[in-house]
Amino acid sequence: MNVSKDLIAASATPLILAILKENDSYGYAIIKQVKELSGDELVWTEGMLYPVLHRLEEQQLIESYWKGAESGRKRKYYRIKQAGKEELELQKKQWEMVHSALSKTWVYKNEK
Amino acid sequence: MFDLELNIRSWSDHLRARGNFKETDIIELENHLRDEMEDLIETGLAEDEAFLISVKRLGNVSLISQEYSKVNSENLWKHLFSDPIDSDTGYQNRKNIVLVVIFSLIAGTLVKVPEIFGIHLNDTADQSFYFRNLSLFILPFISAFFMIKNKLSWKVIASIMGIFCFTAITINIYPYFNLKNTELLTGIHVPIFLWLITGVSYMGEKWRNSRSRMDFIRFTGESIIYGVLIFCGLMVLAMFTEMIFSAIQIDMGWFISNYLIIYGGCAAAMITVYLVEFKKSVVENFAPILAKIFSPLFLLTMCAFIVSMIVMGKSPFMERDFLIGFDLMLVLVLGLVLYVISARDIHDKASFYDFMNLALILTALVIDSIALSAILFRLSAFGITPNKVAALGENIILLVNLIGLAWLYLSYFIKKIDFIKIEKWQTSYLYVYAVWMAVVAFLFPVIF
Numbered sequence: 001m002n003v004s005k006d007l008i009a010a011s012a013t014p015l016i017l018a019i020l021k022e023n024d025s026y027g028y029a030i031i032k033q034v035k036e037l038s039g040d041e042l043v044w045t046e047g048m049l050y051p052v053l054h055r056l057e058e059q060q061l062i063e064s065y066w067k068g069a070e071s072g073r074k075r076k077y078y079r080i081k082q083a084g085k086e087e088l089e090l091q092k093k094q095w096e097m098v099h100s101a102l103s104k105t106w107v108y109k110n111e112k
Numbered sequence: 113m114f115d116l117e118l119n120i121r122s123w124s125d126h127l128r129a130r131g132n133f134k135e136t137d138i139i140e141l142e143n144h145l146r147d148e149m150e151d152l153i154e155t156g157l158a159e160d161e162a163f164l165i166s167v168k169r170l171g172n173v174s175l176i177s178q179e180y181s182k183v184n185s186e187n188l189w190k191h192l193f194s195d196p197i198d199s200d201t202g203y204q205n206r207k208n209i210v211l212v213v214i215f216s217l218i219a220g221t222l223v224k225v226p227e228i229f230g231i232h233l234n235d236t237a238d239q240s241f242y243f244r245n246l247s248l249f250i251l252p253f254i255s256a257f258f259m260i261k262n263k264l265s266w267k268v269i270a271s272i273m274g275i276f277c278f279t280a281i282t283i284n285i286y287p288y289f290n291l292k293n294t295e296l297l298t299g300i301h302v303p304i305f306l307w308l309i310t311g312v313s314y315m316g317e318k319w320r321n322s323r324s325r326m327d328f329i330r331f332t333g334e335s336i337i338y339g340v341l342i343f344c345g346l347m348v349l350a351m352f353t354e355m356i357f358s359a360i361q362i363d364m365g366w367f368i369s370n371y372l373i374i375y376g377g378c379a380a381a382m383i384t385v386y387l388v389e390f391k392k393s394v395v396e397n398f399a400p401i402l403a404k405i406f407s408p409l410f411l412l413t414m415c416a417f418i419v420s421m422i423v424m425g426k427s428p429f430m431e432r433d434f435l436i437g438f439d440l441m442l443v444l445v446l447g448l449v450l451y452v453i454s455a456r457d458i459h460d461k462a463s464f465y466d467f468m469n470l471a472l473i474l475t476a477l478v479i480d481s482i483a484l485s486a487i488l489f490r491l492s493a494f495g496i497t498p499n500k501v502a503a504l505g506e507n508i509i510l511l512v513n514l515i516g517l518a519w520l521y522l523s524y525f526i527k528k529i530d531f532i533k534i535e536k537w538q539t540s541y542l543y544v545y546a547v548w549m550a551v552v553a554f555l556f557p558v559i560f
Contacts, residue, residue: 027140028147045171046148050140051179076140 017088020080114160220375247303262316305549325539333451
């Protein structure tokens with residue numbers, strides 16, 4: 001199934017925040033996790049993740065730090081901040097609202 | 113044979129050339145590419161296949177770079193200026209190049225104009241005229257170039273041009289100016305003062321803003337580095353011209369000294385400014401590296417100097433000429449320090465080069481205080497001359513600047529303040545320089 005670009009873009013922020021809420025993580029790992037969570041349905045243009053991450057950092061929702069990995073490479077990890085957790089809660093409510101509204105219309109259709 | 117490292121490097125160079133990425137962004141993307149490749153290779157792909165797929169998955173470079181330019185908004189200009197695909201910027205680019213050519217021609221011709229009145233550049237008697245006015249032949253055009261680029265308001269243009277005219281009139285018709293001993297001082301201080309004025313047109317309406325001043329300092333440093341390089345190229349060209357023509361018994365000496373050097377020199381200045389301003393992404397990756405190479409070397413030289421001075425027990429400041437040489441050295445070191453600061457990202461963590469900078473500042477402080485004591489000694493022993501007062505003033509200003517920098521750097525290292533404080537302090541200090549330069553250039557001839 002091809003998910004529309006707009007929907008991917010809109011869902012990027014809550015997905016990233018939710019993943020970071022569980023654990024600090026870095027770009028490639030975040031993308032892998034999104035793929036797993038969506039059963040390979042949500043396919044991002046991977047390079048586009050980083051501008052989103054940087055924007056979230058600019059908005060003070062997340063912060064970053066460099067850490068050496070076991071492979072010897074230095075990785076840029078991202079960590080969620082309090083403001084980010086609040087934003088996530090807000091987004092959750094919004095998505096739930098949209099979801100419940102949509103499901104109602106579908107139920108309504110089926111009953112007809 | 114597929115060379116992975118080479119391919120990765122050319123891919124990241126391709127990103128760099130777009131100009132919207134910071135170095136850390138590129139490292140991050142490169143790491144992503146390598147992670148992805150490792151996973152793909154594990155599933156049984158060959159290196160080159162994995163590379164191709166990873167690059168494809170990362171996505172279209174120009175789209176990514178556009179997204180980055182929105183995030184790194186301070187780098188937005190790169191996106192606006194260095195992307196030749198856009199026809200509008202192509203037009204802008206051509207317009208700028210035309211301006212560079214026209215201004216170089218006018219400036220060069222302006223240098224030739226005094227010849228009508230019998231003042232010749234190559235005449236030793238008239239050289240002081242050119243020495244005094246040198247900056248006035250070229251800086252107004254650099255200033256005008258930025259006025260057009262920044263679309264400054266008429267009020268600002270009028271004030272800047274007013275200062276240029278005022279300077280031109282004062283230094284040339286000063287009735288007091290015959291005194292030889294202030295001539296050198298004026299000759300040195302006028303260009304620096306006018307350069308700072310040119311800075312206002314470079315920064316445009318935001319000249320009070322600390323960030324744009326830091327940008328001007330960076331611009332100054334890069335202009336010097338590239339100006340020197342381009343001018344060396346010009347010299348080589350002149351030498352070759354003379355040599356090959358003399359082989360067929362034609363003396364090109366008059367052409368070189370009358371036209372090539374004059375027009376070439378003006379063009380070199382304009383081209384430098386153009387390159388540094390509009391081709392930042394090309395230039396930016398290179399100049400900071402040069403600065404990083406030379407700051408340790410300067411540090412080493414100065415330390416060696418201090419140590420041998422103490423061991424030998426000799427003061428180098430008994431001769432006046434040495435004193436001036438030392439001041440120039442201090443200015444150079446300060447310039448280097450400032451340049452490294454200005455080329456630095458304020459979000460970066462303290463690095464090796466910050467400590468290096470602090471060490472440079474501290475050694476410069478030591479040398480400056482020795483020089484200062486020597487000047488005070490000479491003042492009390494030989495009486496007041498404009499040269500000594502100017503040197504005294506400069507050394508005190510430098511000393512305060514260095515102490516301030518050292519103090520702020522130290523508090524930055526013990527995490528008391530943000531790096532931005534250092535920038536703010538340094539950029540406000542530019543006022544002091546502008547005022548002092550003006551005092552020496554305009555008031556000293558009157559006082560002495």
